[in-house]
Amino acid sequence: MQYTVLTLFPEISEAYFSSSIIAKAVERGLISYRTINIRDFALDKHRSCDDAPYGGGPGMLMLAEPLGRALEAAGAQANAAGNREGKRVIYLSPSGRPFNQDLARELSAEKELILLCGRYEGIDQRIIDTYVDNEVSVGDYILSSGDVAALVLIDATYRLLEQVITPSSLEEESFDQGLLEYPQYTRPVEYATLKVPEVLISGHHENIRRWRLEKRIEKTLIHRPDLIRHGEEHNLFSSEVHKIIEEKRLTIQSGQVSEKDERD
Numbered sequence: 017m018q019y020t021v022l023t024l025f026p027e028i029s030e031a032y033f034s035s036s037i038i039a040k041a042v043e044r045g046l047i048s049y050r051t052i053n054i055r056d057f058a059l060d061k062h063r064s065c066d067d068a069p070y071g072g073g074p075g076m077l078m079l080a081e082p083l084g085r086a087l088e089a090a091g092a093q094a095n096a097a098g099n100r101e102g103k104r105v106i107y108l109s110p111s112g113r114p115f116n117q118d119l120a121r122e123l124s125a126e127k128e129l130i131l132l133c134g135r136y137e138g139i140d141q142r143i144i145d146t147y148v149d150n151e152v153s154v155g156d157y158i159l160s161s162g163d164v165a166a167l168v169l170i171d172a173t174y175r176l177l178e179q180v181i182t183p184s185s186l187e188e189e190s191f192d193q194g195l196l197e198y199p200q201y202t203r204p205v206e207y208a209t210l211k212v213p214e215v216l217i218s219g220h221h222e223n224i225r226r227w228r229l230e231k232r233i234e235k236t237l238i239h240r241p242d243l244i245r246h247g248e249e250h251n252l253f254s255s256e257v258h259k260i261i262e263e264k265r266l267t268i269q270s271g272q273v274s275e276k277d278e279r280d
Contacts, residue, residue, distance in 0.1 A: 017126065017177055019049040019170055020090045020103075021163075022083075023133040024065060026051035028163045032170070041180045054078075057085035066136050075137035083132070083143045090130050092147045105149045106169065107132045107139070108162035112151030115169060117191035119152070123169070124176040131169065133162030194247035195257075196240060198231040233260050237268055 021029045033042060033049050041047045055063040059081055066076040088094070091103045104126045113119065123129060132139070132148065144151065154165045175181050189197055201212040215227045236243050244261060247253050253261070267273045 017047045017124070017174065018128040019047065019174075020052065020128060020130045021049070021133065021166055022052045022054055022086050022090060022131065023161075023163055023166075024054050024135055025133075025161070025163055026053050029167065029170075032167050037180070038171075038174055041174060041177070044179070046177060046180055047174050052086050052090055054082050054086045057082040057089065069137065073137070077137050078134060078139040078143075080140035080142050083139060084146070087130070087132070087143070087147045091128075092130055094146050103128045103130050105130045105132065105147050107134065107144060107148045107151045108154070108165035108169070109134065109138065109151045110153050110156070110158055112153040115152050115154045115172070117172070120169075120172040121176060124173040129169075129173070131162075131166040133166050135161045191243070193257075194236075194243055194252045195232040196235045196243070198228040198235070229257070230260055230264070233257065234264050234268075234273060237261070237264055238273070 019033075023029065029049070029051050033039065038047070042049065054065055058065055058079075064079070065082050066078050069075075069077045084094070087105065092105050104123070106123075106129055108131065132143075152165075152169065154168045159165055176186070186192075201216060205212050205217065213227070215223050218224070233244075248258075248261075264273065
């Protein structure tokens with residue numbers, strides 16, 4: 017997988033790629049990256065990349081010409097159909113498709129992702145119409161730039177690549193099988209009068225499995241009931257999960273389980 021990041025501030029993503037697990041993945045040749053400074057493709061001596069929007073309004077808009085030149089330098093093809101020979105162009109935008117784990121898995125299968133990071137009030141629509149395959153939003157909030165959003169997308173996708181992370185570490189994570197992850201504990205057994213649940217130190221594997229499943233369902237019902245509804249509508253759950261969901265719904269509705277209780 018190659019990540020190509022188009023930005024006005026390449027130092028942001030370069031610092032990220034040189035740190036922690038992703039740096040090791042780069043060293044091992046599992047992923048590669050390049051940053052393209054959009055200002056290098058500006059047309060004037062001041063390297064201008066923004067101007068006032070037509071029709072008026074606050075703020076500035078990124079210019080089409082430097083963006084188009086930078087995208088073509090990255091290998092994006094104007095008006096090309098399909099996946100542009102394996103180069104999928106993503107524009108990070110609050111107006112885009114919501115980013116989730118399913119989309120992360122989809123994008124992790126790409127040969128190369130070209131990530132376009134906007135600034136100011138956004139970019140000229142003609143660039144989106146001409147070059148962009150997908151607009152993607154990392155959440156219903158506004159960031160100062162697309163750089164942070166691009167790092168979110170990179171982080172969520174590179175870790176899914178083969179050999180980057182131990183496969184077992186990806187099992188039973190939040191959103192796997194439509195549920196959030198269960199609470200986890202490590203040493204010491206007692207911390208500030210709070211003890212690790214007895215079942216986790218019992219050594220009884222089936223009881224541990226069942227406890228973890230129940231806690232996943234409790235947490236999801238409390239924090240993300242939309243995931244439960246989605247799973248039910250699309251038949252993602254086993255009969256065991258369905259049964260526990262109904263039991264936990266009753267206890268939550270009766271007030272027997274709170275946000276604090278589901279952590280215990």
